[in-house]
Amino acid sequence: MPEIKEYSLEPKKKAKINNTGILFIVLVVLFVLFSYIGRPFFFSVLNLVPMLNNLSFIGIIAAVLTMVMVTGELDFSVGGNIGLTACMVALLLSKGLPGWLVVVIALCGGALMGAFNGFLATVIGVNSMIATIGTMFIWRGIGYTLSNGESMLAIDPVVDYIGRGYLFKVIPFPIVIFVIIFAITYMVMNLSKWGRRIYAIGTNPMASYLSGINVKKVKFINFLLCGITASLGGLILTSLSAVGMPQHGQQLELIIISGIVLGGTALGGGKGQILGTLAGILILSILYNFLTIMNVLYFYIQIVQGSVLILVVATYEIRQSRALKRV
Amino acid sequence: MAKSEKQYSMFKNFLRTPTPTLIGLYIVMIIIFTIADRNFLTIQNFRGIFNNFAVFGILASGVTIVMIAGGFDLSIGSIAGLVGIVSAVLMMDRFAISTPLVVIIAIVIGCIVGLINGLIITKIGINPIITTLGTLAIVRGICYFWANLNPRIYNVFIQNLGRKFILNAIPYTTMYIVVFFIILTLILKFTRFGRNLYAIGGNETLARLAGIPVDRIKAITYVISGFFCAIAGLLLISQLGSGRPEYGTGAELEVLTIVVLGGVTVGGGKGNFLGVFVALVIIQTISNGMVMMDVPIFLRQVVKGALLVLVISIDALRNRRNLQLY
Numbered sequence: 001m002p003e004i005k006e007y008s009l010e011p012k013k014k015a016k017i018n019n020t021g022i023l024f025i026v027l028v029v030l031f032v033l034f035s036y037i038g039r040p041f042f043f044s045v046l047n048l049v050p051m052l053n054n055l056s057f058i059g060i061i062a063a064v065l066t067m068v069m070v071t072g073e074l075d076f077s078v079g080g081n082i083g084l085t086a087c088m089v090a091l092l093l094s095k096g097l098p099g100w101l102v103v104v105i106a107l108c109g110g111a112l113m114g115a116f117n118g119f120l121a122t123v124i125g126v127n128s129m130i131a132t133i134g135t136m137f138i139w140r141g142i143g144y145t146l147s148n149g150e151s152m153l154a155i156d157p158v159v160d161y162i163g164r165g166y167l168f169k170v171i172p173f174p175i176v177i178f179v180i181i182f183a184i185t186y187m188v189m190n191l192s193k194w195g196r197r198i199y200a201i202g203t204n205p206m207a208s209y210l211s212g213i214n215v216k217k218v219k220f221i222n223f224l225l226c227g228i229t230a231s232l233g234g235l236i237l238t239s240l241s242a243v244g245m246p247q248h249g250q251q252l253e254l255i256i257i258s259g260i261v262l263g264g265t266a267l268g269g270g271k272g273q274i275l276g277t278l279a280g281i282l283i284l285s286i287l288y289n290f291l292t293i294m295n296v297l298y299f300y301i302q303i304v305q306g307s308v309l310i311l312v313v314a315t316y317e318i319r320q321s322r323a324l325k326r327v
Numbered sequence: 328m329a330k331s332e333k334q335y336s337m338f339k340n341f342l343r344t345p346t347p348t349l350i351g352l353y354i355v356m357i358i359i360f361t362i363a364d365r366n367f368l369t370i371q372n373f374r375g376i377f378n379n380f381a382v383f384g385i386l387a388s389g390v391t392i393v394m395i396a397g398g399f400d401l402s403i404g405s406i407a408g409l410v411g412i413v414s415a416v417l418m419m420d421r422f423a424i425s426t427p428l429v430v431i432i433a434i435v436i437g438c439i440v441g442l443i444n445g446l447i448i449t450k451i452g453i454n455p456i457i458t459t460l461g462t463l464a465i466v467r468g469i470c471y472f473w474a475n476l477n478p479r480i481y482n483v484f485i486q487n488l489g490r491k492f493i494l495n496a497i498p499y500t501t502m503y504i505v506v507f508f509i510i511l512t513l514i515l516k517f518t519r520f521g522r523n524l525y526a527i528g529g530n531e532t533l534a535r536l537a538g539i540p541v542d543r544i545k546a547i548t549y550v551i552s553g554f555f556c557a558i559a560g561l562l563l564i565s566q567l568g569s570g571r572p573e574y575g576t577g578a579e580l581e582v583l584t585i586v587v588l589g590g591v592t593v594g595g596g597k598g599n600f601l602g603v604f605v606a607l608v609i610i611q612t613i614s615n616g617m618v619m620m621d622v623p624i625f626l627r628q629v630v631k632g633a634l635l636v637l638v639i640s641i642d643a644l645r646n647r648r649n650l651q652l653y
Contacts, residue, residue: 306464
């Protein structure tokens, strides 16, 4: 007599803490642990404020890239975008253009780069993972061409303020940008029609198309926004370091993508939370900051970054396949 | 009768591949470059072109196999760099390891890294692009363990591997590539393994349902890629005469362009080695032509990236099955 298993149609009793909650607990535990091991350097204003500044330009890109990834696409070219923006800003400033104009041009350049990625992914229909690997090399190559491989000083009151200014003389300006962008993306993803469309497209593009969503338009605009945000990140980094050099943002895609996936966004799309991305990026930032503080050589950190990417994705894949087997 | 029909269909199949277009394109390119620079069409220059593409050609043969089965490998440049520096270090006087052993160790390292790639991709089921992006960083990081040793190559066998010419005109390395490509073509055409690769690339679910051991074969393709990376690594240190941790950086861009231009579809299931060989010659001739025409080095990277984007766009447009609505 075979056993008959009972399946209830009612949803299982939900655990009290969801994945994002677990991530934030991990974050706090790691923070306390690192503060203890890395004392007295880790938990000090001199370390935490620069760390948050650094995190802000990674974080804003990650927030918008989450929107792209939820639709099932991917943008590798953000690091190259940063490199190109940095060189462009430094070059234009050295030509004597006013700072505000340079900022506007940089953001427009980012929009163009994002639009090109979006064009490739939606109109032509290239797999965006591979297309953006190509554009990553193009952007960085243009950056090298503009700067002739050298690093150029980028000093201007407006540009300086973006990365090193303080709002009300207390809060560093990058952190203000960071908070604003996260708040906007959170509201877009969770409260707006646009956000629901993004989730719908990621879950089932065919069904979304049939129910009247302009899938290509949504994806295209997401890429466009991602390009603009990456340029903003490039501006912050240029301002923080006061130089524009084509190596800016190299291998950043590794950190950003592993942070997003750590936050629970599926590579195939349809799943993802802005808060999860926030937690993921925070965890990785304090991890890499801690490794630097502990005097770990750069190439060891590179090994750790690659391993973290694979480990994180592997964990989610294993959990997902287990969940599928349970059904 | 039947034979001629078969020949006719083979010719028609050949015309259906992008290879004839590529050959036409190449002839036009040679004419343009010859007009631009009269030193272009010389034996000296072509000897250089053919010897320079050795590393990329060897890497491309592994990547073609991986991509026909629907996979992807970004870590090739790093693996070649790792194999290069490890074997260069092992050949230093203080270790005194015999040459055959060094070659064997090199190949074993390449295959092991490939196997790790393959196991992660098939057993855990991660997207191959993400996996190999991770291993790219990891393996490159490992290369830097030996960054301070700065080994030189004095081993005669390794030196001759990538530097000798037949009749002072044809490089040995081109012979290796031709031999590898012919062997791999025969494997693809006439063995069960080869047919399975196309089946998996065409439709993985169907291949699985038809009883093909999909996971095992996909893992094997990454091992093959690792094997070719090892040979490419040995050629790298042979041609450059030393072992440095940054050798092979960015090779994935060039190899990817070559393989896709050669008609290997990004999703898998299509592609042959004749096309890849023509694409290899084309891409290397473009690189050479840019050097001849004094294009600044940084602009060359832009051109290479743009070529990749162009090539994959054409590939996407060509393989678009029906109207894309979303």
